[in-house]
Amino acid sequence: MFQKILIANRGEIAVRIIRACREMGIKTVAVYSEADADALHTQLADEAVCIGPAASSESYLNPERILSATIASKAEAIHPGFGFLSENPKFVEMCEKCHVAFIGPSADIIQKMGNKSEARATMIKAGVPVVPGTKKPVFDVDTALKEAKKIGFPVMIKASSGGGGKGMRVAENAESFGEMFRLAQRESVNAFGDDTMYLEKYVGRPRHVEVQILADKFGNVVQLGERDCSIQRRHQKMIEESPCIAIDARLRKKMGDTAVRAAKAVGYENAGTIEFLLDHTGDFYFMEMNTRIQVEHPVTEFVSGVDLIKEQIRIAAGEPLSVKQKDIVIRGHAIECRINAEDPEHNFRPCPGTVQELHIPGGNGVRIDTALYSGYKIPPQYDSMLMKVIVHDKDRESALAKMRSVLGEVIIDGVQTNIDFQFKILNHPEFRAGNVTTHFIPEHFDME
Ligand code: MV4
Numbered sequence: 001m002f003q004k005i006l007i008a009n010r011g012e013i014a015v016r017i018i019r020a021c022r023e024m025g026i027k028t029v030a031v032y033s034e035a036d037a038d039a040l041h042t043q044l045a046d047e048a049v050c051i052g053p054a055a056s057s058e059s060y061l062n063p064e065r066i067l068s069a070t071i072a073s074k075a076e077a078i079h080p081g082f083g084f085l086s087e088n089p090k091f092v093e094m095c096e097k098c099h100v101a102f103i104g105p106s107a108d109i110i111q112k113m114g115n116k117s118e119a120r121a122t123m124i125k126a127g128v129p130v131v132p133g134t135k136k137p138v139f140d141v142d143t144a145l146k147e148a149k150k151i152g153f154p155v156m157i158k159a160s161s162g163g164g165g166k167g168m169r170v171a172e173n174a175e176s177f178g179e180m181f182r183l184a185q186r187e188s189v190n191a192f193g194d195d196t197m198y199l200e201k202y203v204g205r206p207r208h209v210e211v212q213i214l215a216d217k218f219g220n221v222v223q224l225g226e227r228d229c230s231i232q233r234r235h236q237k238m239i240e241e242s243p244c245i246a247i248d249a250r251l252r253k254k255m256g257d258t259a260v261r262a263a264k265a266v267g268y269e270n271a272g273t274i275e276f277l278l279d280h281t282g283d284f285y286f287m288e289m290n291t292r293i294q295v296e297h298p299v300t301e302f303v304s305g306v307d308l309i310k311e312q313i314r315i316a317a318g319e320p321l322s323v324k325q326k327d328i329v330i331r332g333h334a335i336e337c338r339i340n341a342e343d344p345e346h347n348f349r350p351c352p353g354t355v356q357e358l359h360i361p362g363g364n365g366v367r368i369d370t371a372l373y374s375g376y377k378i379p380p381q382y383d384s385m386l387m388k389v390i391v392h393d394k395d396r397e398s399a400l401a402k403m404r405s406v407l408g409e410v411i412i413d414g415v416q417t418n419i420d421f422q423f424k425i426l427n428h429p430e431f432r433a434g435n436v437t438t439h440f441i442p443e444h445f446d447m448e
Contacts, residue, residue, distance in 0.1 A: 001317050002026055002077045002101070006070045007045065009081030010060060012369045012388060013293075014041035017079045020309040029073045031066055033059035035379040040371040047073055054381045060084045063091045070100050077101035077316055079309075083383070086292040087114060103316040105270050105291050112266060113289040117160040117198040123286045126265030128258055131156075131277065131285040133200035141181050144199060148177055151201050157181050159188030160196035163288055165235030167191060170202050205437040206277040208232065209244050209284065211259035212300045214311050215268045216321045223256040224304045225330045227296055230436040231425060233348065238418075238441070239425060240296035241335045242303045245396055245434045246278065255284055262286065271297075271312045295338070295388070298367055302334035302392035332392055333399040337407060337422045339387040341378055344421040347447070352378040356414035361406045365392040365399075378415060386412065396434065400426060421445075 004027040007014045014030065018041060021028045030045030035054035042048045049069040052059040059065065061084055070078055078100055080086035092107035104110070113119045117137045120130055133151055137160055138144040148155045148171065157180055159167025167188035171180040181197070189195050212224040228244035229237045247255070259274040266289075273290040297308045306323055314322060342348045358374040370387035372378075378386070389406055393399040404426055407419060425431050428444060437443075 001319070002075075002313065004029060004046075004073070004075040005077045005079055005103070005313070006031065006066070006073060006075035007041065007079050007081065008060065008066050008085055009079070009083070010036055010039060010041055010382065011371045011385070013081040013295075015044060015371045016369055017081060017309055018044050020307065020313065024310060024313065026313070027075075029069065029075050031060070031069050033381075035381055038376070040373060040376070049073060054379060056084065056381065063088070063094050066091075067094060067098050067100065071098060075100070077103055077313075079103040079313070080292070082292045082294060087290075089114065101316050103270065103312050105268060105272065109266055109268060110291045113291050114163075115160055115196075116158060116163060116288060117196060119289060120198065120286070122266060123262055126261060128262045128265070128286045129284065131200040131203060134198045137196045137198055139195055139197065141178050144181050144197065145174065145177050147199050149174060151199060153177075154202035154204075156200045156202045157184040158198055158200065159184060159192065159194065160198055161188060161192035161194040167197075203277050203279050203285065205439050206230075206279050207244065207246060207436065208275065208287075208438050209247070209255070209278045210273045210275045210290075210294075211255055212297070212304075212308070213259050213263045213268070213272050213274065214306075214308070214315070214321055214323075215263050215270065215272070216315045217269060217318055218320055219264075220321050221260045221263045221268065222321060222323060222325045222328060223259045224300050224306060224308075224328055226252065226255060227299055228436065229296060230438050231431075231440055232438060233441045237296065237338065238422070239335065239337055240299050241333065241396070241399075242299040243330055243333065244278070251282055251284075258284075258286075262289065270315050271308055295385070296336055298369060298388060298390040299334040299336050302365075302367065302390060303330045303332060304328055305331070332394050333396045334390060334392045335396075335399045335403050336388055336390045337403060337426075338385055338418075339389060339410070339412070339422070340384040340418045341386050341415045342384050342418050343416045344418050344447070348418070350380070350384040351416035352380040352384070353415040354378070355412060357411055358413070359409065359411035361389075361409035363402075363406070365402060366406050367391070372412065386415070386417065400432065 006029040051065040089107040089111040169180040169184040171177040231239040391402040
């Protein structure tokens with residue numbers, strides 16, 4: 001096992017990883033920017049190294065500075081968390097060259113899954129269901145339009161380098177296709193420097209359902225059930241839950257087995273997530289594979305009882321999975337609400353500030369992941385997520401009642417948050433009934 005791990009991240013996920021390491025008897029090294037000298041992760045780690053100015057590009061996104069800190073502190077491994085360098089294949093290669101273990105999959109797999117049209121082709125080969133669409137990438141409007149007519153409208157135009165909704169457009173008909181294709185392609189060139197596009201049949205009002213998997217170096221792959229992450233705003237998830245109530249035992253087994261097959265097809269290693277669209281008929285389609293630990297991992301930890309961060313560390317250290325598929329039992333229902341420093345009344349604009357008074361609730365089946373403390377000054381340079389409130393109870397109704405109770409207790413004075421908006425979702429009759437799709441927020445809250 002590793003003696004010392006460097007955490008190449010900040011905020012609640014850095015704190016989450018530090019705690020897992022401490023429980024495993026592993027020393028921790030935090031890295032921090034000049035804006036994060038007083039941050040909780042900087043204070044909680046055994047050692048902390050300043051890696052540069054506040055701007056992410058000069059600190060948390062700088063591979064050389066992070067590797068220098070790793071080597072100087074004699075850490076043997078890097079946990080990247082999510083965002084920042086977590087899905088950067090060049091960084092993973094640099095780690096390999098420096099003989100530092102990257103706690104995640106190989107550069108090769110990250111690269112392969114980062115290219116969405118290649119990922120799609122790989123999954124087709126592996127017999128994983130994908131939305132009808134192009135098998136090869138498309139680069140020009142004329143070829144694309146021919147393909148779109150074969151698929152049938154409406155079609156979804158997607159950037160191969162995209163993901164999370166960037167470089168994506170729906171074309172309702174052949175007349176608007178050219179304009180939509182050019183818009184999506186221009187966005188992709190500007191954001192990723194890549195004009196590679198692909199097409200899919202548009203799936204109307206689907207659910208976003210993703211399956212958590214774990215894979216070790218010995219070819220063992222397990223799935224830990226699914227998360228319904230349909231409640232999103234502009235591709236930012238707001239509420240996640242497990243299990244998905246639209247899925248019965250038979251479909252759950254089928255999706256889980258499919259996720260395992262997808263992971264095995266690419267020789268996956270470490271924690272990963274297979275993202276599916278689930279339509280109203282119960283058909284599901286591979287969308288993307290996320291090659292990192294995700295923000296919403298705690299809902300899976302609650303229902304499965306598996307510590308995903310500890311498993312990631314064990315896997316990277318060359319240990320076999322501590323759980324077998326037959327031992328993984330999904331119990332009860334877990335829900336996560338993301339609390340952001342933002343103003344829902346003003347187009348969800350970020351609202352950093354100083355935390356004057358803080359009350360963090362607790363109780364049976366309650367988990368709060370946050371890096372806030374009373375008096376903390378939230379730097380404006382980073383993500384606006386302040387806290388994840390996660391609850392676990394015997395069923396969805398009980399979990400929802402618990403979430404309302406816990407959210408009502410949270411006090412974060414001094415900063416604007418989206419807590420009131422979270423209540424509006426939780427109290428919405430359609431949400432309570434479990435009628436959620438990726439269009440829930442735009443359909444029920446007409447704000448843009
Ligand atoms: C789709 C889709 C419908 N049909 N593809 C969004 C980001 C990436 N993960 C895939 N995404 C989607 N792909 C087809 N063929 C719907 C989504 C989608 C979505 C679309 C609009 C608004 C919110 C969304 C949330 C999740 C997924």
